[in-house]
Amino acid sequence: MSHAAPVPGTSREPVGRPRTTVEIPRPPEVFDRRVHSIARIVLPIALGLLYGLWAAGIRRAGGAITGGNLLFGFVCAIVFAVLCIALLTIAPRLPRVRRALLWAVFTGIAFGFLYSQTGHSVLRAAGISIALAVAAFVFDYYRYYGHEQRGDLRSPG
Incomplete structure (x- = not known):
C-alpha cells in the first residue's frame, strides 16, 4: 500500500473536515450586572463583620465586652474586608x-x-x-x- 505524501506548505488535515471552535455553554445569568457589582462589595463587608465578631469573641474569652475588644473586632473586620475586596479585584486577572x-x-x-x-x-x-x-x-x-x-x-x- 502506498500513501500520498503531503505537499509542503499545505495543511495536514483532511480536506472534508472544517475547522470549528468549541463553544463552552454558559449557565444563565440569574442576576444582572448591577446586583453582581453590589454583591462584590457587600459580601466581603458582611464576611468581614462576621470575621471581626468572631475574632472579638475569641479574644474576649467569655469575659466582659470592653471598648478595646470592640475596637479589635472592627479593625479585624476592616482588614479582612479590604483584603477580600482586593483579592476579588486582582485574582481574576491571574x-x-x-x-x-x-x-x-x-x-x-x-x-x-x-x-x-x-x-x-x-x-x-x-x-x-x-x-x-x-x-x-x-x-x-x-x-x-x-x-x-x-x-x-x-x-x-
Whole structure:
C-alpha cells in the first residue's frame, strides 16, 4: 500500500473536515450586572463583620465586652474586608495557579490569625493553617481548572 505524501506548505488535515471552535455553554445569568457589582462589595463587608465578631469573641474569652475588644473586632473586620475586596479585584486577572495560591494564602492566614487568638501554641496554629491552605489550594485549583473560560485547557499557568 502506498500513501500520498503531503505537499509542503499545505495543511495536514483532511480536506472534508472544517475547522470549528468549541463553544463552552454558559449557565444563565440569574442576576444582572448591577446586583453582581453590589454583591462584590457587600459580601466581603458582611464576611468581614462576621470575621471581626468572631475574632472579638475569641479574644474576649467569655469575659466582659470592653471598648478595646470592640475596637479589635472592627479593625479585624476592616482588614479582612479590604483584603477580600482586593483579592476579588486582582485574582481574576491571574493565571489559575497563582489565583488558587493567592486564595489559599488568604485562607490560611485568616484562619491562622483566628486560631492564634485562642491561646494555643504558634506551631499548632501554623500547622493547622498550612493544612487548611493546602486544602484550599487543591480545591481552588480544581475549581479554576474545571471552569476556565478559555477553550484551551492545556495552557500553562
